[in-house]
Amino acid sequence: MTRNICIIAIVCAIVGPVGLGLTLGGAQAATNMRVAMHPEKIQMGAGYDGAQVLLTGKVPADARALVRVVGPAEHSRLKEKGRALGVLWMNMGSVEITDAPNVFLLYLPGKGEDIPGAGGVPEAGLQGLRKQVKIVAEDADTDALFDEFVKLKEKSGLYGTFADAIQYGPAEGDLKPFKATLALPASLPQGSYAVQVLVVANGAVTASDDLVLEAHEVGLPSWISTFAFNHGTLYGIFAVVVALIAGLLTGIIFRGEGGAH
């Protein structure tokens, strides 16, 4: 118990600067949710293929919990495809999208049919996100562009809504325990993510709690990234030399095994 309180205290201290401007109107600060997260850091080593993060805590017995994983806001420069000469689809207009998080994952307790309405709280889902995102384009239909942007993000696994991700235990007095299983994609960029637990009662968010989840490369991937980004030319020469050696080696091996006529 005391450990959980400690974790909350530490997490709250860290969360402050990571606010991301994604706070919900009317939501109050958490009081007694006692959310614990495991693991608290994602280590992306050579074997990393997405991660599962487990959240446990308690919400009022008559409320529900939603969880969001939100990344830092980014600026995206995109091209919109349109019809040229009436038949050919090609990149036509430029689209600039700002204040959209690079990652936006929503985990719901309910079934698949809850996904479009974000589990009865549309504001917590893409609909809420739409209001915050700024889109500058020649195309006036920015709502349609937002939908296309979401599709593009969903394809790479960085945006998504997942049903059946939160289970409840039997109520203990006024509270009931919940367990959320957050599946994070393999394509998750390195960085600091806000894990937001939203308590929902009567279709409105009544409380929320933010935790911070760090994702960082370790081991071989970390070494390669550092090499590639800090010593680009040397890395390129290294990559070429390895390719040359591998090519020559296979050539020699094949000759050894004999089949050169």
Place this chain on the structure above:
Amino acid sequence: MWHLYLPIAGNSVNIVLIFIMGGFVGLLSGIFGVGGGFLMTPLLIMIGIPPTVAAASDSNQIVGASTSGTLAHYRLGNVDFKMGIILLVGGVLGGTMGVQLIKVLRHMGNADFLIQITYVIMLGFVGIYMFIESLQGLRGVQTAAVPQKESGYARFVKHLPWQMQFEKSGIELSILMPLILGVFVGVLAAIMGVGGGFIMVPVMVYLLRMPMHVVVGTSLFQILFTCINVTIMQANTNHTVDFVLALILLIGSTLGAQFGAKISRRLKGDQLKIILASLVLLVMVKMLFGLLLKPEILLSYIGGH
């Protein structure tokens, strides 16, 4: 357990799948002397690698595949180094011009359209011509037709200055021919963002009149240097070369290229040409559909195609 996390691509991939893809493209590379860039890059994008990383890592992979392929063809006596080096000089000149051209076009805002249309037209033209020509060859129609057709073009070529003997290919040509054609292919390759093997091969066969088996080895030799240049440039400026991805691909592709070179030796020139022609036409049709059908997602990130 067969997954591996790739830091530059920022995603995890199935090692076995990458290995098989590498092997398949390497096989084609060994048989036809094409770098396979026009096949591999779309395959990598399909499995979730960002387009820019796919293209750059593919260049790195081709360095290995074409080394192995060049070596195999060299042993079989199929590399015309003299011709390869002249084409390469032209190719580097053309490539530099092409990059500048693309810059200007991007500034004007219509580069993507030009790139895709160039692809469809070039692939269509090359594919159909090769297909028909090799079909005639297989049926044995061609023997009578060639000597009469040759006169105009052949006379022009013979009157160019600086004639040079290319012993390996068994032809005599003006040094201007491979140089100018190298520039031409270099410009196109830079515009299309590929090594240019699938344009270079038909150019060698039909315009330089080199024998098919020498064409393949010489093309691989030339691609090797083009891709070394591209890999280092990409690693330096865009940081898009995923060395681990390239390594798995090239283990598959170097093995594939060895088998490819042996298969290439067994097949007749016309058979080789008709298979390559079909492949080129297939990619052309795929790209044409990509231009004609409404895309699944109307937005795309700037920087890849």
